[in-house]
Amino acid sequence: MSVRTPDPYPGWLSEDELSEARQRLPMVYVEAVPVRCDPLGYVTEVGLLLQATAEGKMVRTFVSGRVMYRETIRAALLRHLEKDLGPMALPQLPPALVPFAVAEYFPSPSQSGLTDERQHAVALAYLIPVTGECDPRQDALELSWLTPEEALSPDIYAEFAGGRGDLLRQALASASWGR
Amino acid sequence: MSVRTPDPYPGWLSEDELSEARQRLPMVYVEAVPVRCDPLGYVTEVGLLLQATAEGKMVRTFVSGRVMYRETIRAALLRHLEKDLGPMALPQLPPALVPFAVAEYFPSPSQSGLTDERQHAVALAYLIPVTGECDPRQDALELSWLTPEEALSPDIYAEFAGGRGDLLRQALASASWGR
Amino acid sequence: MSVRTPDPYPGWLSEDELSEARQRLPMVYVEAVPVRCDPLGYVTEVGLLLQATAEGKMVRTFVSGRVMYRETIRAALLRHLEKDLGPMALPQLPPALVPFAVAEYFPSPSQSGLTDERQHAVALAYLIPVTGECDPRQDALELSWLTPEEALSPDIYAEFAGGRGDLLRQALASASWGR
Amino acid sequence: MSVRTPDPYPGWLSEDELSEARQRLPMVYVEAVPVRCDPLGYVTEVGLLLQATAEGKMVRTFVSGRVMYRETIRAALLRHLEKDLGPMALPQLPPALVPFAVAEYFPSPSQSGLTDERQHAVALAYLIPVTGECDPRQDALELSWLTPEEALSPDIYAEFAGGRGDLLRQALASASWGR
Numbered sequence: 014m015s016v017r018t019p020d021p022y023p024g025w026l027s028e029d030e031l032s033e034a035r036q037r038l039p040m041v042y043v044e045a046v047p048v049r050c051d052p053l054g055y056v057t058e059v060g061l062l063l064q065a066t067a068e069g070k071m072v073r074t075f076v077s078g079r080v081m082y083r084e085t086i087r088a089a090l091l092r093h094l095e096k097d098l099g100p101m102a103l104p105q106l107p108p109a110l111v112p113f114a115v116a117e118y119f120p121s122p123s124q125s126g127l128t129d130e131r132q133h134a135v136a137l138a139y140l141i142p143v144t145g146e147c148d149p150r151q152d153a154l155e156l157s158w159l160t161p162e163e164a165l166s167p168d169i170y171a172e173f174a175g176g177r178g179d180l181l182r183q184a185l186a187s188a189s190w191g192r
Numbered sequence: 193m194s195v196r197t198p199d200p201y202p203g204w205l206s207e208d209e210l211s212e213a214r215q216r217l218p219m220v221y222v223e224a225v226p227v228r229c230d231p232l233g234y235v236t237e238v239g240l241l242l243q244a245t246a247e248g249k250m251v252r253t254f255v256s257g258r259v260m261y262r263e264t265i266r267a268a269l270l271r272h273l274e275k276d277l278g279p280m281a282l283p284q285l286p287p288a289l290v291p292f293a294v295a296e297y298f299p300s301p302s303q304s305g306l307t308d309e310r311q312h313a314v315a316l317a318y319l320i321p322v323t324g325e326c327d328p329r330q331d332a333l334e335l336s337w338l339t340p341e342e343a344l345s346p347d348i349y350a351e352f353a354g355g356r357g358d359l360l361r362q363a364l365a366s367a368s369w370g371r
Numbered sequence: 372m373s374v375r376t377p378d379p380y381p382g383w384l385s386e387d388e389l390s391e392a393r394q395r396l397p398m399v400y401v402e403a404v405p406v407r408c409d410p411l412g413y414v415t416e417v418g419l420l421l422q423a424t425a426e427g428k429m430v431r432t433f434v435s436g437r438v439m440y441r442e443t444i445r446a447a448l449l450r451h452l453e454k455d456l457g458p459m460a461l462p463q464l465p466p467a468l469v470p471f472a473v474a475e476y477f478p479s480p481s482q483s484g485l486t487d488e489r490q491h492a493v494a495l496a497y498l499i500p501v502t503g504e505c506d507p508r509q510d511a512l513e514l515s516w517l518t519p520e521e522a523l524s525p526d527i528y529a530e531f532a533g534g535r536g537d538l539l540r541q542a543l544a545s546a547s548w549g550r
Numbered sequence: 551m552s553v554r555t556p557d558p559y560p561g562w563l564s565e566d567e568l569s570e571a572r573q574r575l576p577m578v579y580v581e582a583v584p585v586r587c588d589p590l591g592y593v594t595e596v597g598l599l600l601q602a603t604a605e606g607k608m609v610r611t612f613v614s615g616r617v618m619y620r621e622t623i624r625a626a627l628l629r630h631l632e633k634d635l636g637p638m639a640l641p642q643l644p645p646a647l648v649p650f651a652v653a654e655y656f657p658s659p660s661q662s663g664l665t666d667e668r669q670h671a672v673a674l675a676y677l678i679p680v681t682g683e684c685d686p687r688q689d690a691l692e693l694s695w696l697t698p699e700e701a702l703s704p705d706i707y708a709e710f711a712g713g714r715g716d717l718l719r720q721a722l723a724s725a726s727w728g729r
Contacts, residue, residue, distance in 0.1 A: 030574070034571055034574075034575055036619075037567070037571075037619050038571055038575060038577070038578075038619055039578045039617050039618075039619060039621075040575070040578075041575075041576045041578055041672045048466055050464070050466055052449065052464070053443075053445040053446065053449055053464055054445055054463075054464030054465055054466055054468070055303070055445070055466075056466050080576050080672065081576075082573075082574050082575055082576060082670055083656060083657075083670055084576075085411075085654055085660070085661065085662065086652060086654060086672065087411040087412055087413070088411065091410065091411055105412075105463055105500070106408070106410070106411055106412030107412055107465060107500075108406055108408055108412055108413075108414050108498050108500060108545075108546040109471065109498065109545045109546050109547070110412075110546075110547055110651075110652050111545075111648060111649065111650070111651065111652065112648065112652070113467065113648070114368060114647070114648065115368075115623060115647050115648065115649070115674060117622055117623060119620060120620075123622070124234070124622065125368070125622065133619055133620055135578045135617065135623070137652060140466050140467065142463070142465075142466060182361075182365060183365040183366075183368065183369075186361060186362040186365030186366070187362075187365070187366070187466075187467045187469070188466040188467050188468075189293060189294075189304070189362065189467075189468055190362075209395070213392055213395075213396055215440075216388070216392075216440050217392055217396065217398070217399075217440055218399045218438050218439075218440060218442075219396070220396075220397045220399055220493045227645055229643070229645055231628065231643070232622075232624040232625065232628060232643055233624055233642075233643030233644055233645055233647075234624070234645075235645050259397050259493065260397075261394075261395050261396055261397060261491055262477060262478075262491055263397075264475055264481070264482065264483065264590075265473060265475060265493070266590040266591055266592070267590065270589065270590055284591075284642055284679070285587070285589070285590055285591030286591055286644060286679075287585055287587055287591055287592075287593050287677050287679060287724075287725040288650065288677065288724045288725050288726070289472075289473050289591075289725075289726055290469060290470065290471070290472065290473065290724070291469065291473070292469070292646065293468075293469065294444060294468050294469065294470070294495060296443055296444060298441060299441075302443070303443065304443065312440055312441055314399045314438065314444070316473060319645050319646065321642070321644075321645060366645075366646045366648075367645040367646050367647075368646075368647055413661070472726060473726075482592070483726070540719075540723060541723040541724075541726065541727075544719060544720040544723030544724070545720075545723070545724070547651060547652075547662070547720065
């Protein structure tokens, strides 16, 4: 415990402690579906990240990450957008912080349809217009821009991790895309 | 014009005047998707009306109707719910009047995907839980209660009038139903 | 009536016809509260228009206007933003068209608290970030940028037309501003 | 660690572990403002709980509580509503799970205006109509039903804990109450 003395609020846990907490508490996450919009605000393209799972399988996912201790939702959202899309993406965070969905990920299948084997996560999910240049970093192998039709096509839909295809449908529905 | 003297704000137009206005102005509508929910608020059933069009075709539709002059949105919503579902339906109007979608119906195909050959209508669309007994009246031949899966199945989807299948998908997506 | 033959859907009415319709039908409006946001999306300033009423009184108002026949909500919103803020305002229309409020203006006082002596208007109200240079045109004498605190101060609040002070409070509340 | 063997996912932590986690991770909360509505859905009364703080001060608060490990938002909401309002309150959980606000409580003053000295909590805040009989239990000394005007009056406003007066204003603004 003495290690913590000089820094009582470090804002993060050791890997072990975090693993332990993930077995006991829901984690707060933010999730962002990056979109390109035309001047009228209609969504023209959706940005999907392609990542490799621990088992080496390629899956589609969104910008996503944990909210740290004492971090605001907005700061976490901007931090993960910059981390995943690069510093020049120019995401436009909306003035209203109400998410299009509250996504509930559970370690085993549930009514929510969303799963995350590592943890129980409550993710606030946003549709975020980006206007700049995207340069995926970190563990993302690729960022693809697809039309809403393409993104919801059966082939792509089958590639989403943890049930996120349904979440994408909800995201586009919130933008009046009902197909 | 003298007819109007004793009643300068009658709240409605003659059939001719209304037909004329429908060629010139967007009409304000409310639209309600009646749902049955379990105690946790999960949608278990969707109420769809079956109506005959002027051409005798059977189509699926929602509770829907015009907002009258000097009528509030809430009063119009309750009036049309009672008209279409009967007086014992016990609809639960939400404290927040923000619709799940603003549905734009145009007389010819457009970006919105919704059409109404009679008019340009701007419909505020709500998901309304009903807890009582429904007894469809007027021109509705039938009210069917379907599970969300059934309501979005290709067969049923093909029966919706004016593109409302997409609107139903948006309605269910607002209730976290993304499939 | 023959005048209409070559143009059956002109998209507007004569002044007389519009006056008449305003006594009989609710009009569809869009209303926009322009805001400046910081990179995290927090509202830093609210843009208020100062206009002279027919009686010469100076009142605060928002970007506002009618939706024309066959015009989409988005097109109307952009048209009125350009008309009131100039062509370089660069408004960011959101991907979701759900308004922060449905504002109901009646010709006489009502439960909604909003009045418009000319008509019954149903206005879809949006909070719209603008990132460019604003140059108010038309009948607006001035565009003032105020902090949220200033905009809701009693002095400014008393200057709003038709009860729009309450609507501004709702707009800022939707951006988590509760004071 | 052996203690955990028979129950690897107990859904809660010991008091010590929870205290520790509260210094390191944001906690997921739900918060509910109970309201009574008239048949049109207009809010007529707001239910406020009166509680004693550890220091013996009386403060106003809402229904509030933690989301447990593997518990859905809806289950947590219903559990806390029953705990605080009694089993006969008949709360009407909405089909859409999107909160009126995401309330961010921090252990020290911040931009959010909301504080909770025990922890960093991210609370999904809902306006929940209740139609039955309320019987406050547990640590609530009293449940008062006030009109929106009364609930936002300066005297009552000053009695809210942790900045919740602002949150109440946001709650009522989401129900078109802008005053």
